[in-house]
Amino acid sequence: MPVILPSGSDVVDAYNTIKNYVHQTPVLTCQSINRLTGCEVYFKCENLQKVGAFKYRGATNAVLSLTKEQMAKGVATHSSGNHAAALALAARMNGVKAFIVMPENAPEIKKKAVDGYGAEITYCQPTLEAREATLATVIETTGATLVHPYNQWEVICGQGTAALELMQQQPHLDSVITPVGGGGLLSGTATYLKGMFPQVKVLAGEPQMADDAYRSFKSGSFYPVVNPDTIADGLRTSLGNLTFEVIMHKVDDIYTVGEDSIRNAMRLVWERMKIIIEPSSAVPLAAIIDNKQVFANSRVGLIVSGGNVDLDHLPF
């Protein structure tokens, strides 16, 4: 049975649902980065979103889409971090319980944030299998509703609202680039842009060390990775079947980048822009720097996915 993909107006609906609950994050520019890249980069700063990540958009849209009966039993998810914090806070803001399955090796700062938002945490092995098995048990016990970190339409459309705001703030873009891990941000962005601004190219950056989206996109068949090892901890997940479908239909290209490129791009943003971005957020900038000819003299929107970094363990 073919999957029916959401449209640009589904993202508009999500925006109307969540807009009073989320920060309208600023769009920043940096002359020295523009000089270095040879293009104009417009940074949509979702690191300055609540919980420090775009994930708060999707989580909020998912919680606000629940029935009263579902709200009474709570929400549950597995996440390496940002989605966990996002769902925990989105749930608390609506008086809903949150049950979170986290891999043991998640960054301390993310564990602390989830705990601080009052969620109930269950730790598991850092594999997709362990996370899914543990989550199934939690859901069976509690009756909570799964809010998937990316493979769910309410979540995907919620993430797409960052691109919607970006186009309001900076309408004249030639392309928009995001990182891709599970694909929620990328497919939400593609859903909105291909629906509303089809002339804008939708691109993604992905770590070479976790290049499942790149391989899936290039080969046309779903290609999960197992235990990828990249400093971009938010991008260690594989695509889901829904995000894969959207990406195959609506994304123009995906670029992979090495670990050093990610580290250098991250430090560049910290030093030049004075904003804290996590390694995952440096991946699209690394892709621009490594592929200057593709972006030359164009206007590129870059969605900065998050800023949750353990300050005691910086990668540079």
Added chain:
Amino acid sequence: MPVILPSGSDVVDAYNTIKNYVHQTPVLTCQSINRLTGCEVYFKCENLQKVGAFKYRGATNAVLSLTKEQMAKGVATHSSGNHAAALALAARMNGVKAFIVMPENAPEIKKKAVDGYGAEITYCQPTLEAREATLATVIETTGATLVHPYNQWEVICGQGTAALELMQQQPHLDSVITPVGGGGLLSGTATYLKGMFPQVKVLAGEPQMADDAYRSFKSGSFYPVVNPDTIADGLRTSLGNLTFEVIMHKVDDIYTVGEDSIRNAMRLVWERMKIIIEPSSAVPLAAIIDNKQVFANSRVGLIVSGGNVDLDHLPF
């Protein structure tokens, strides 16, 4: 002879001069910091200004106020860092030469920035006397016009434009707090607010280890400090006679804070707000946290002065 102080409309004039040259920086809020402080804090993010500091406003206003003859000979200054970078860039943007005297112990990142903007740097001992003597020699040799880091009306009025923008972005404030070092930002802020919004209290935070402004303000007589030792490297300077006059007439109160309070407030902002602020910028937040009863339930504008930090030498 009594000094004639500038008025709120002088700051409006400065704003009209520089507004197309500076970033309109965002105003950010943070729920968890509001919860911690017991008030609403609106962060005017001049760390996201060009060169990473409000100083770009005053320097730009000073350069644009020069005659053609003065522009031909260049500008000169002494500065522990941010003003140096600001003047170097403001000069370069207008094809003007910049001669900068810097103390040898200025942070590496600030030295590199000034050098990167094409200024000619002369290093000196880290005392006010050495800086002034070296600068006098440079000016005698080059014929360049002095642009003082703070004790000059064009500079003071330029710095006041951050408060002007803040009031446009968030008109309902009970008070505005800034750090105070040489007093340029504080006196510019006070000049604008007492002229245009006299009901808004104008406050400052200062390191206990460099409390010359506090002592001068409380005693009513100018009180310089010598070689103050604080991590807030931007606040090691003493007031000038002009900033002292404005502060005595137009500032409501000054609070001093200890080094640990500064360090904790700085880390809090990094972790919670995902923006990079330098130690000096953490001083006003430290003052709020240490004096919660003063700010309880009020709306406080906080001018974040800068984000220039040596990432290899963080104070936490």
